[in-house]
Structures are given as structure tokens and as C-alpha cells.
Amino acid sequence: MRPAPYVTLCAAAVILDATLTPHIEILGARPDFAVLVVVYGALLLGGRAPIISGFTMGLIADSELPEYLGLNALALAITGYLASRILDHLVKANIFVQCTVIAGATLLRDVIYYVVYYRNHLELFGRFLVHQGLLGAVYTAVLGALIYALARALNWKGVTSGSHW
Amino acid sequence: MVSLLARFLRENRELSALIICALISLTLLALPSSVKNAVSFVISTPILGPVKRAASGAVELVRVRRENAVLRQLTVRLMEERSSLLASRHENERLRELTGFLIAFEEEERFEMLPASVVGMPGGRVLEGIEIDRGLEHGVAVGMPVIAPEGLIGKISRTYPGRALIEPLTSAASAVAVTVERSRIRGIVRPRYRSASELVSWEMDYVAARSDIRTGDQIVTSGLGGVYPPGLVVGRVSNVTEGPLTMAIAVELAAEFATTEQVFVVTGRAETQPGRGDRLAEIARSILASEPGELSIGQPQASGSDSERSGTAPDDGESEPGETGDASPPGGTR
Numbered sequence: 001m002r003p004a005p006y007v008t009l010c011a012a013a014v015i016l017d018a019t020l021t022p023h024i025e026i027l028g029a030r031p032d033f034a035v036l037v038v039v040y041g042a043l044l045l046g047g048r049a050p051i052i053s054g055f056t057m058g059l060i061a062d063s064e065l066p067e068y069l070g071l072n073a074l075a076l077a078i079t080g081y082l083a084s085r086i087l088d089h090l091v092k093a094n095i096f097v098q099c100t101v102i103a104g105a106t107l108l109r110d111v112i113y114y115v116v117y118y119r120n121h122l123e124l125f126g127r128f129l130v131h132q133g134l135l136g137a138v139y140t141a142v143l144g145a146l147i148y149a150l151a152r153a154l155n156w157k158g159v160t161s162g163s164h165w
Numbered sequence: 166m167v168s169l170l171a172r173f174l175r176e177n178r179e180l181s182a183l184i185i186c187a188l189i190s191l192t193l194l195a196l197p198s199s200v201k202n203a204v205s206f207v208i209s210t211p212i213l214g215p216v217k218r219a220a221s222g223a224v225e226l227v228r229v230r231r232e233n234a235v236l237r238q239l240t241v242r243l244m245e246e247r248s249s250l251l252a253s254r255h256e257n258e259r260l261r262e263l264t265g266f267l268i269a270f271e272e273e274e275r276f277e278m279l280p281a282s283v284v285g286m287p288g289g290r291v292l293e294g295i296e297i298d299r300g301l302e303h304g305v306a307v308g309m310p311v312i313a314p315e316g317l318i319g320k321i322s323r324t325y326p327g328r329a330l331i332e333p334l335t336s337a338a339s340a341v342a343v344t345v346e347r348s349r350i351r352g353i354v355r356p357r358y359r360s361a362s363e364l365v366s367w368e369m370d371y372v373a374a375r376s377d378i379r380t381g382d383q384i385v386t387s388g389l390g391g392v393y394p395p396g397l398v399v400g401r402v403s404n405v406t407e408g409p410l411t412m413a414i415a416v417e418l419a420a421e422f423a424t425t426e427q428v429f430v431v432t433g434r435a436e437t438q439p440g441r442g443d444r445l446a447e448i449a450r451s452i453l454a455s456e457p458g459e460l461s462i463g464q465p466q467a468s469g470s471d472s473e474r475s476g477t478a479p480d481d482g483e484s485e486p487g488e489t490g491d492a493s494p495p496g497g498t499r
Contacts, residue, residue, distance in 0.1 A: 014216075018216055047178065060209075063213060065205075067198065070189070073190045074187055
């Protein structure tokens with residue numbers, strides 16, 4: 001994937017997270033498009049792309065809640081780095097691997113963010129993780145698999161063929 | 166030391182990127198709230214602001230469209246309800262009018278009246294008959310006068326078990342013995358036809374020249390001839406033309422034949438007169454208990470046979486006021 005389509009994907013993820021996700025909530029769980037883009041950045045581009053894109057998307061998302069400015073950026077940057085590291089050792093083309101990595105990345109991002117967010121009420125963090133975090137991770141993984149399958153079906157080479165960035 | 170660090174960063178580009186991002190993030194987290202707010206404002210205003218506005222506009226558009234669809238359905242339903250309510254109001258007004266007419270008429274004239282609904286109007290260009298939903302089994306007999314709140318309609322010409330046909334005043338054979346209410350001058354009102362199917366007007370015949378008749382005088386049945394009881398409103402004088410021997414008097418009929426929906430068959434005179442309160446209660450009960458067109462106000466008593474009822478009919482040739490040649494004033498105008 002060339003940088004330009006990836007930047008476009010990042011912009012789309014920011015827009016979707018800010019606009020669409022509140023309307024496609026299921027049982028309180030929302031998909032995380034930023035995590036999806038970060039994982040696919042790690043999958044198709046590797047290198048620093050998922051880290052920098054995660055940081056940037058996180059920073060934009062943080063601007064909505066200034067009290068925690070930088071927290072989303074940190075969580076997504078770490079998620080991008082670890083996703084990139086893990087995928088180096090896995091079969092990237094396997095859709096189940098992708099789903100698992102997406103779900104794990106979503107959970108990781110939630111854990112990093114909400115541990116800080118609920119630092120004084122860790123019981124709330126546990127409740128959130130059980131009730132919404134796990135479901136949100138599954139939701140994001142399923143959505144990611146669907147989008148990836150759609151991109152392959154449409155022969156969207158710019159997205160499904162990788163090159164190191 | 167610095168060279169070692171630089172070498173490490175060159176060899177671990179991903180890790181170095183993460184470290185730089187983490188340092189920036191932690192620095193941002195450590196900033197004072199006012200600075201965080203300023204930075205957030207700088208980031209969100211040009212990037213997320215327009216996006217959110219556009220998204221909220223799109224969401225609002227969808228919501229407005231849904232609301233519009235619901236409101237359209239609601240409008241259709243309300244229009245239907247309004248139409249139904251208007252029909253009910255019209256019916257209510259009509260029933261009130263009929264009730265008022267019944268109360269006034271029966272109190273003054275002491276007639277037994279059978280309400281009936283118009284169910285058909287056979288005829289071509291000229292109204293030749295009016296069909297009603299009351300017949301032999303309701304006590305209706307040939308010759309009984311039929312009236313509406315506005316005035317005289319005609320008389321029963323044919324009867325069937327559940328139906329009857331009225332010969333209206335528009336019929337070519339119609340002739341009504343009338344009197345001018347103010348001056349008591351008598352005559353006969355009949356229709357004037359230019360051709361077999363072209364009704365021109367109604368005229369009051371057999372009125373001597375220089376009689377005391379003026380435009381606007383009310384004309385009522387005189388009771389002569391025995392067909393119609395006296396005092397039923399027929400119409401008003403619309404034009405008076407003096408002749409050498411007789412007067413040409415044009416009459417405008419009171420009844421609206423084409424639009425009449427409810428009529429009353431005068432089945433006879435009431436033998437006993439219940440109090441006004443009793444009549445009102447009876448009428449109110451009947452109207453409340455009946456569907457439109459099935460009113461039972463003033464129906465003959467169930468115990469009376471058809472022959473008994475016909476015995477009280479105005480055309481039975483027994484004891485109707487008209488046959489005695491009475492000139493007594495009618496009970497009143499309506």
C-alpha cells in the first residue's frame with residue numbers, strides 16, 4: 001500500500017469514529033475504526049506507519065476530551081507497535097489471525113486508555129472491560145474481517161497488497 | 166553516549182518512533198489544563214469541527230425525513246378524521262334540526278309522524294318520485310302526506326312492505342289546495358310545465374283579481390280536498406301579476422326536493438297528548454338509540470294494526486279537518 005491511500009484510510013477512520021460509531025452501537029459496544037486502520041497498517045505496511053498513524057489519529061480523537069489529551073495517542077501508538085511486532089511472526093493472510101489481532105489490539109487499546117481513565121475506580125474499569133470492552137473487541141474484529149473481505153472482493157489492490165513503509 | 170543512543174535509534178526505527186510518540190503523549194498529558202484546552206481547540210476546530218457539523222447535519226436530515234414521513238401519515242389520518250368529524254357534525258346538526266322541528270310541529274299540530282330516510286329519487290330531468298325506507302310494515306299508506314322541516318314534500322303514491330314512493334309536488338299531476346296564511350285567500354298550487362320534461366314554475370290558480378295577496382306571503386295547505394291536513398307550509402308568493410279576472414301568482418316552494426335526506430310521513434293525528442317533557446325525553450331517547458335513517462320518533466304504537474293506523478290517515482275520508490271545509494287557522498308557521 002502506498003502512503004496516500006493509507007492516509008486517506010486514516011482520515012476516514014477519524015471521521016467514522018467521530019460520526020458513525022455512536023449510531024452503530026450494539027449493546028453499548030462500539031467498533032474502533034482507528035484500531036482497524038492501525039492493525040491493517042501493521043499488516044500491509046509494517047514499520048513505523050501503524051505507530052505514527054495511531055499516534056496521529058489518537059491525538060485528533062483526544063482533542064474531544066482535552067483532560068486526557070495524549071492518552072489515546074499513546075494507546076494507539078503502543079497498539080500499532082505491538083500489532084506490527086506480533087504480525088511479523090504470524091501468517092498475515094489468515095483471516096482468523098487478522099481477527100484475533102484486531103480483537104487483541106482493540107482490547108489492548110481499551111486497557112491502556114481506561115486504566116488511566118478509571119485509575120481511581122478500577123472496579124469500574126473491570127466492569128467496563130467485561131461489559132463493553134470484550135464485545136467491542138469482537139465487534140471491531142468482525143467488522144474488520146468484513147471490510148477486508150469486501151476490499152478483496154472488489155480487488156482493491158491499494159489496500160490488500162502490502163509494501164514496507 | 167549520544168552516539169550510542171543515535172545508533173540505537175537508527176537500528177530500531179519502530180521502537181524509536183514509539184518512544185518519541187510516547188514522550189510527546191506523556192508531555193501532553195502532563196500539560197496544564199489551560200494548555201491542553203488550547204491544544205485541543207487548535208486540533209479539533211479545523212479537523213473535527215467541520216466533520217462533526219456535516220455528520221450532525223446528515224443525521225438531522227435523516228431524522229427530519231423520518232419525522233416528515235411520520236407527519237405525512239399523521240396528516241392523512243387527521244384529514245380522514247376531520248372528514249369523518251365533519252360528516253358527524255353535519256349529521257348532528259341535521260338531527261338537531263329534525264328534533265327541533267319534531268318538537269315544534271308535534272306540539273302545535275298534534276300529528277303522529279313517522280321519520281323516514283330518502284333512499285332513491287327515480288325520474289329523469291324532472292323529479293317524479295322519492296323513495297323512502299318506510300312502507301306498509303311501518304304503517305305507511307297511500308295518500309299520507311309527507312313533509313320535511315322546510316315544508317310540504319308530497320304524498321305517498323305507492324307502498325311496498327319496507328318501502329314507499331312519494332309523489333312530490335314536482336309531479337305533473339300534483340295539485341295542492343292552499344291558502345294564503347295572512348289573508349286566508351284560497352287557491353290551488355300546481356306545477357307549470359313548458360314541455361313534458363321541463364318544469365318552469367309553480368303557480369297558485371283560481372285566485373280572483375284584486376285579491377289581497379302580496380309577494381312574500383306564506384302559503385300553507387288549506388285542508389280542502391282531504392288529501393293534506395291544513396297548516397302545512399307549502400312555500401311563499403314570489404311574484405303577483407294582476408289579470409282582468411284572475412291573478413297570476415308564482416309560488417316558490419319551501420322544500421328542497423333534490424337535497425332532502427330526512428322526511429316525515431304524517432300518519433295521523435295524535436289521540437293523546439303527552440307532556441312536552443315526555444315528548445322531549447322520548448325524542449332524545451329515540452335519537453340516541455337509533456342509527457341515522459332508523460329513527461323511530463312518532464312511529465305508530467306497536468299495538469295498533471295497519472287498518473287502525475290507516476283509519477287516522479288524512480285521506481281516509483272520515484274525519485279530517487280538510488274535508489269539513491274548515492277555514493280554521495293553522496297551528497302556526499314553521
